[in-house]
Amino acid sequence: MTQSETDTTAIRLQNVLYRFNADAPVVLDVPAWEVPRREKIFLQGESGSGKSTLLALLAGLQTPSSGEVTILGTAMSALSSRKRDRFRAQNLGVVFQQFNLIPYLSVLDNVLLAAKFGETAAAATKQRAIELLQRVNLPCDLHQRKAAQLSIGQQQRVAIVRALINSPSLLLVDEPTSALDHANRDAFLTLLFDVLAERDCAMVFVSHDPAIGQYFHSKVRVSDINRAETVG
Amino acid sequence: MQHLSALLSVAAQSLRYRLSGVALTVASVALSVFVLLGVEHVRQEARSSFASTISGVDLIVGARTGEINLLLLSVFRIGSATANVSWESVEEIREQANVAWAVPISLGDSHRNFRVLGTTPEFFQRYKYGSKQSLELSDGKPFQALADVVLGARVAADLLYQVGDSIVLSHGMADTSFTHHDNLPFTVSGILTATGTPIDNALFVGLDSIAAMHADESSHSTQTQGGAEVAPQDHHEDEHGHEHEHGHEDEHAHDDEHDHEHEHGHADEHAHDDEHGHEDEHGHDDEHGHEDERHEHPPIGTVTAVLVGLNDAITTLRVKRWVDEYAGEALLAILPGVALTQLWELLGNVEAILLGISVLVFLSSLLGLNAMLLASMRERRGEIQVLRSIGAPSMFVLGLLLIESLLIVTIGVVLAILALLLAIAVANGLLSEELGLMISSQIFNESNVLALVLIYATTLLVTVVPALQAYGVSKGVGGNVSVGNTSAD
Numbered sequence: 254m255t256q257s258e259t260d261t262t263a264i265r266l267q268n269v270l271y272r273f274n275a276d277a278p279v280v281l282d283v284p285a286w287e288v289p290r291r292e293k294i295f296l297q298g299e300s301g302s303g304k305s306t307l308l309a310l311l312a313g314l315q316t317p318s319s320g321e322v323t324i325l326g327t328a329m330s331a332l333s334s335r336k337r338d339r340f341r342a343q344n345l346g347v348v349f350q351q352f353n354l355i356p357y358l359s360v361l362d363n364v365l366l367a368a369k370f371g372e373t374a375a376a377a378t379k380q381r382a383i384e385l386l387q388r389v390n391l392p393c394d395l396h397q398r399k400a401a402q403l404s405i406g407q408q409q410r411v412a413i414v415r416a417l418i419n420s421p422s423l424l425l426v427d428e429p430t431s432a433l434d435h436a437n438r439d440a441f442l443t444l445l446f447d448v449l450a451e452r453d454c455a456m457v458f459v460s461h462d463p464a465i466g467q468y469f470h471s472k473v474r475v476s477d478i479n480r481a482e483t484v485g
Numbered sequence: 486m487q488h489l490s491a492l493l494s495v496a497a498q499s500l501r502y503r504l505s506g507v508a509l510t511v512a513s514v515a516l517s518v519f520v521l522l523g524v525e526h527v528r529q530e531a532r533s534s535f536a537s538t539i540s541g542v543d544l545i546v547g548a549r550t551g552e553i554n555l556l557l558l559s560v561f562r563i564g565s566a567t568a569n570v571s572w573e574s575v576e577e578i579r580e581q582a583n584v585a586w587a588v589p590i591s592l593g594d595s596h597r598n599f600r601v602l603g604t605t606p607e608f609f610q611r612y613k614y615g616s617k618q619s620l621e622l623s624d625g626k627p628f629q630a631l632a633d634v635v636l637g638a639r640v641a642a643d644l645l646y647q648v649g650d651s652i653v654l655s656h657g658m659a660d661t662s663f664t665h666h667d668n669l670p671f672t673v674s675g676i677l678t679a680t681g682t683p684i685d686n687a688l689f690v691g692l693d694s695i696a697a698m699h700a701d702e703s704s705h706s707t708q709t710q711g712g713a714e715v716a717p718q719d720h721h722e723d724e725h726g727h728e729h730e731h732g733h734e735d736e737h738a739h740d741d742e743h744d745h746e747h748e749h750g751h752a753d754e755h756a757h758d759d760e761h762g763h764e765d766e767h768g769h770d771d772e773h774g775h776e777d778e779r780h781e782h783p784p785i786g787t788v789t790a791v792l793v794g795l796n797d798a799i800t801t802l803r804v805k806r807w808v809d810e811y812a813g814e815a816l817l818a819i820l821p822g823v824a825l826t827q828l829w830e831l832l833g834n835v836e837a838i839l840l841g842i843s844v845l846v847f848l849s850s851l852l853g854l855n856a857m858l859l860a861s862m863r864e865r866r867g868e869i870q871v872l873r874s875i876g877a878p879s880m881f882v883l884g885l886l887l888i889e890s891l892l893i894v895t896i897g898v899v900l901a902i903l904a905l906l907l908a909i910a911v912a913n914g915l916l917s918e919e920l921g922l923m924i925s926s927q928i929f930n931e932s933n934v935l936a937l938v939l940i941y942a943t944t945l946l947v948t949v950v951p952a953l954q955a956y957g958v959s960k961g962v963g964g965n966v967s968v969g970n971t972s973a974d
């Protein structure tokens with residue numbers, strides 16, 4: 254952790270190229286891109302702009318064909334896949350569009366499973382999980398419900414708690430509101446910012462919806478950092 | 486694995502969540518494994534039960550005919566003899582150096598469509614079936630008197646006979662035979678325990694009884710079909726040949742039961758039979774002890790076949806050759822085991838059909854299992870993606886899917902095995918009473934174990950491959966340039 258604590262950037266991409274296989278066209282070509290620590294950034298891009306691939310690279314779910322992805326001071330390609338899994342569990346929080354939870358586990362177990370992989374599991378973890386769930390307006394009677402029984406809005410709030418349970422330094426969020434109506438979307442975003450305001454956590458929020466950009470100070474278009482000609 | 490308890494808990498909750506689907510899958514696996522193991526087991530059992538129809542007999546000697554004909558006639562009592570073996574030949578065979586014992590059998594009569602086998606009491610000690618199991622009496626004792634008959638288990642069960650019952654045998658096979666040997670009604674002296682072999686379907690009487698029954702016909706020199714011909718001048722029974730005449734002497738009108746015998750018209754021979762049955766028999770039995778009457782006084786002129794036991798199995802082929810080259814008459818010796826195998830190969834269609842069914846059942850169960858597992862894998866890609874995003878190690882994801890698949894297959898297999906053992910136990914309860922057939926509970930033979938191994942192997946394949954694919958997909962939008970190292974460590 255020594256290096257990552259001292260590094261001042263949350264994300265640094267250098268000469269990153271990505272293609273599905275050796276013969277395929279380049280999907281992502283990012284010569285240089287940096288996000289400072291604690292920065293909350295809105296990454297706007299149409300579908301097919303390579304934003305999902307970019308997010309997969311940032312999460313260490315995918316490694317670049319060439320170039321260097323450095324997250325919190327750690328070069329992802331230098332890590333073995335097992336170490337990348339652990340790094341992700343401990344330092345990153347990920348929230349997808351939909352289907353963020355294991356449907357057959359209870360709300361609380363979904364959160365605690367993530368804590369287990371982050372190896373922060375302790376007696377206090379459960380208490381912290383319950384407090385966080387209440388913080389996002391999920392009362393105790395919902396905690397033992399199966400995730401599949403919750404509404405999508407509720408599920409996305411559980412996903413935030415799950416992403417934050419290991420106190421990550423970087424939150425990666427991919428279209429979390431696309432399945433929500435406007436009222437729910439606004440409530441979700443307000444809550445997200447409220448919770449994040451209490452922590453030292455950088456965030457990359459990916460969406461095609463420019464309206465969400467109003468919540469952010471820094472906005473970037475994917476096409477600004479990606480030079481690759483991507484297919485829509 | 487460090488997350489083992491979490492893994493088991495997640496797997497358990499996953500199975501419980503999809504309980505109805507899982508139960509269906511388990512049921513379908515159990516059913517197909519049950520059918521697969523069952524059919525395969527029946528196939529093996531049919532073969533081995535067929536091969537164990539007769540054992541403990543080294544050679545069967547009969548008049549020269551086809552090997553399978555002789556086997557069918559002497560062991561299964563199917564068909565009829567074209568020629569017989571003379572008593573002189575029986576004696577000669579017995580005197581062969583390597584021959585330990587020779588038990589003659591004589592066929593040709595029946596009782597209500599069950600065939601009658603005339604033989605000597607030694608038959609019950611010598612005839613073995615299965616893995617050298619001896620015949621046993623469930624009730625009564627072997628035949629001793631002329632009018633004694635021992636019943637096979639099925640005969641007694643089907644016709645509801647008990648020891649002490651009186652029955653009349655018929656000549657030939659047809660139930661409607663016009664020739665009933667009512668000159669000599671028999672008394673059931675014993676009933677054999679069920680063996681699951683053709684023994685169960687036969688009635689056993691002494692050779693002398695056969696001779697006595699046919700005495701009348703021979704005296705009229707009517708043709709006798711089937712085996713047990715009585716030589717015209719049969720000296721059976723009459724201990725020392727003083728009484729040849731009695732076969733022909735009639736009209737003594739021995740009052741007893743001669744009333745029944747219509748066909749023969751002359752209420753005659755019974756005189757002879759009775760006398761001879763009741764007096765001579767005993768006389769002869771007495772002498773039995775002191776005199777080796779075997780050689781001098783054949784109980785019957787010819788027999789259908791001779792079961793031969795040897796001192797040393799090594800001499801089997803030598804004795805067989807001696808019999809085949811026997812100058813006195815045209816004889817044939819067969820090795821029962823070899824002939825049974827030939828016959829089974831002849832009936833190979835049955836086995837081929839069962840084998841075909843096993844293979845089809847196996848393939849369909851394999852495809853069904855794979856289809857279900859693949860479908861559930863597809864369903865679970867999203868779940869794998871979630872697990873990956875929260876930092877679950879690849880071994881956790883793989884382990885989760887494997888535990889579930891293997892658990893489903895294992896529960897199915899265990900249920901199938903339990904059901905099969907139960908079915909065998911129930912079937913044995915029914916079959917051993919009815920037919921004396923015992924199906925072995927040894928259901929694990931080579932091909933069954935192979936089938937189970939293949940089921941497990943394909944389960945692993947069908948689970949691991951989609952798991953790894955889903956793993957690759959979860960890493961990006963369908964791409965996997967650098968998946969190479971994903972599962973490597």
